[in-house]
Amino acid sequence: MEPFIIFAIIAGLILCLLLVGAPVKPIxxxxxxxxxIxxxxxFLFxxxxxxxxFGIHxxxxxxxxxxxxxxxxxxxxALAAIDYWVV
Known part of the structure; x- marks a missing residue:
């Protein structure tokens, strides 16, 4: 095999890993x-x-x-206190 083909295969694998691995963290x-949520x-239920x-809703x-x-x-x-004292 020529070195160019080996480098192309390695670069393609790295590109695939970057494309597949990148969206995992945001998801x-x-x-x-x-x-x-x-x-x-x-908790609210x-x-x-x-x-x-106690009249808190x-x-x-x-x-x-x-x-x-x-x-x-x-x-x-905090939400209970806001509801009790403010609203």
């Missing part, structure tokens, strides 16, 4: 973000179920689910 980040919606006794939408999903329990507590 993984998007998936993790969606999982956090779903977990935040579950339990907050609404338990907070109904935080609507479950994309913004509140994102806040509670990415911030966790402190985010849920």
């Amino acid at each position: 993984r980040l998007l998936g993790q973000g969606l999982i956090k 779903v977990i935040g919606a579950v 339990f907050l609404n179920a338990l907070g109904n006794q 935080v609507p479950i939408n994309l913004v509140t689910a994102s806040v509670s999903g990415f911030l966790g329990i402190p985010g849920v507590a």
